[in-house]
Amino acid sequence: MAIINLQRFMVAYVRDITLRNQFTQNKEAYYAQFELTSSERKLAEQIDYSILQVTAEKMLKDRIDRRESEFQEFFRILRLLDEYEEFVYEFAVQYPQGSLSRKSEAERLSAFAAAYIRKRSLPDILLELMEYSRLAADMTYSSKQSPRAAGPLILPRNQRLYLREPYAVRKFRYDLVRFLETVESRDDVEAFPAQDCLLFFQKSYRNALSCVILEVDDETLLNLLKEGLSFNTILLHAPNKETRANWADSIEYLFQEGILGLDDADDTLKGGENNEKSDRSYDIRPSG
Known part of the structure; x- marks a missing residue:
């Protein structure tokens, strides 16, 4: 029995915070969206979603931890302003799936941060701090280009x-x-x-x-x-x-x-x- 659509649904559930938050009230809509067959729907009803929730939260935490290690100065000030949780949540909603490339994910985060800072009317020094953190990260993860003998x-x-x-x-x-x-x-x-x-x-x-x-x-x-x-x-x-x-x-x-x-x-x-x-x-x- 093929369960390809069910697998697609489970992957999306783990990755997409919006889907997880809305699934309980919209099960049938999501089953239809992923074109689950009747047999797949029966299997979906047997899933322990608390386990998937733990997996999803760990994946998101690991993803954000990697970005925070690169943009450590920026994230430290976000915490100081009590904006950290909201920032992480909105970033995860807008970009539910991480990029395989560190550079692409960093560019994503930079663009999102700029829009977030303006939307929330945060001090514009945060725009400069994001650039500071980005440059520091770029230098840190770049390759050495000079002789070392x-x-x-x-x-x-x-x-x-x-x-x-x-x-x-x-x-x-x-x-x-x-x-x-x-x-x-x-x-x-x-x-x-x-x-x-x-x-x-x-x-x-x-x-x-x-x-x-x-x-x-x-x-x-x-x-x-x-x-x-x-x-x-x-x-x-x-x-x-x-x-x-x-x-x-x-x-x-x-x-x-x-x-x-x-x-x-x-x-x-x-x-x-x-x-x-x-x-x-x-x-x-x-x-x-």
């Missing part, structure tokens, strides 16, 4: 430097680093002032599942680093002695942290590479 531990002064790929630079209308460090309530979120902030995102070369997030204090230095110049050549562009000293410290720091590599030479991080899993994003900034 043995190299010098001391920064050469006349060898060309480069910013290791992949990386991205974005300007935000809010200081999101300070925002994430300081907000503790809905009032904090709503009162947080706008302040332009330039951030640098890069795939971490120290940890397998992590990314580096740097606050850019000197855009001139960043642009010089993008040009692939040597340490000494970059310092020639410094307008004064104090800036030259600051740039020297910053370049040394970026090199030792593995953010900068050496052109035309294999290079590695001081002390080797650590492939242990870790929190996928962290902020590192030179002291002083």
Whole structure:
């Protein structure tokens, strides 16, 4: 006896939260929608739907947990605003079936979040925070594109430097680093002032599942680093002695942290590479 339509119905029941919520009051309508035969309907009446409900809830939780691990900053603020449950429910209703591709599912979530934020009249800083989380996730799950063989531990002064790929630079209308460090309530979120902030995102070369997030204090230095110049050549562009000293410290720091590599030479991080899993994003900034 073929039960293909019953199987289709059961799969839809597990995946579709709307179907589950409405099934008890609309059994006959759903049986008709899935074209269940009389024998399939009899079998459907014998199903323990509490077991399917547990399965469905676990699948949804696993799906959302994966997205939350990627967009951890965004979801943390959603919880702070008491919007988490409603957000997850509406996302599951609109997209009952997850995508096999992490990237496609992330794009789905980003588009849904933007519409949700506007519909619920939430603070627009959440739009920026979603972009922040998306960039951090993209860097975290991307592949390393720079050489990692043995190299010098001391920064050469006349060898060309480069910013290791992949990386991205974005300007935000809010200081999101300070925002994430300081907000503790809905009032904090709503009162947080706008302040332009330039951030640098890069795939971490120290940890397998992590990314580096740097606050850019000197855009001139960043642009010089993008040009692939040597340490000494970059310092020639410094307008004064104090800036030259600051740039020297910053370049040394970026090199030792593995953010900068050496052109035309294999290079590695001081002390080797650590492939242990870790929190996928962290902020590192030179002291002083």
